[in-house]
């Protein structure tokens with residue numbers, strides 16, 4: 534046995550550096566996270582530590598790892614405090630493989646729910662809170678069904694190409710009969726959205742191996758396969774069903790930024806009469822997406838959905 538490695542592990546098999554660390558486990562529509570409070574920023578985590586904790590067989594198991602740090606203790610957070618001194622808390626988000634992502638839409642709701650459960654913030658229904666993320670400051674409102682997050686403006690990853698052709702990528706996945714056109718959308722993090730005609734096609738798509746995307750955005754991409762309902766709109770709400778393969782994770786039961794990107798792409802393809810309100814059904818539940826004109830005069834995307842904490846514990 535490699536003595537260096539074994540001495541770095543505790544009896545649990547987790548990195549010894551993690552022993553004694555208190556954590557919570559939570560999820561938003563089945564997209565699950567291990568959460569750790571590190572108010573003073575003294576507990577930086579390595580990719581190997583994150584991957585060990587998120588391991589579904591030998592760790593706690595999760596799609597992502599979230600560290601709650603006071604913004605003043607991270608360089609990224611300090612920069613954000615200049616524009617919003619109220620953004621006291623920073624969501625330090627990692628994918629299950631230890632890689633950093635700029636943003637996590639389900640994670641941000643669970644993050645705020647965790648801050649509340651830990652007594653680190655107060656937030657009554659109808660009140661808002663700003664928090665720092667690597668995709669900038671986000672404003673979260675506590676609503677009766679959970680949390681509504683102003684995710685900010687969406688963007689095309691390849692603006693000229695997308696506007697001209699309505700698609701900018703070719704996507705293939707096991708189970709698809711032929712490669713499909715995709716549209717690359719940034720919600721702070723990268724997404725490539727593919728529309729499928731039938732739910733049977735969505736079910737046949739295999740996401741145990743990553744889809745291929747040509748061209749792939751520079752830092753990789755999350756890939757959403759989306760079936761628009763027929764008819765698309767019911768009572769003013771656009772209806773979508775989606776599965777996702779997440780960068781740094783694999784297939785997940787839900788992806789909040791992915792649901793936003795899916796609504797952006799389908800609304801773009803649907804044209805002028807497409808609605809501003811969308812309900813996106815994912816394997817883990819339903820999230821809401823709304824397009825609204827924000828105070829800055831730009832179109833923002835609002836994501837809403839539940840957040841749950843299911844356990845607290847201590848790593849051994």
Ligand SMILES: N[C@@H](CCC[C@H](N)C(=O)O)C(=O)O
Nearest residue numbers: 634637638639722788789790
């Ligand atoms: N599940 C998240 C997205 C997490 C980050 C993603 N895997 C990436 O690498 O960009 C969500 O709810 O948005």
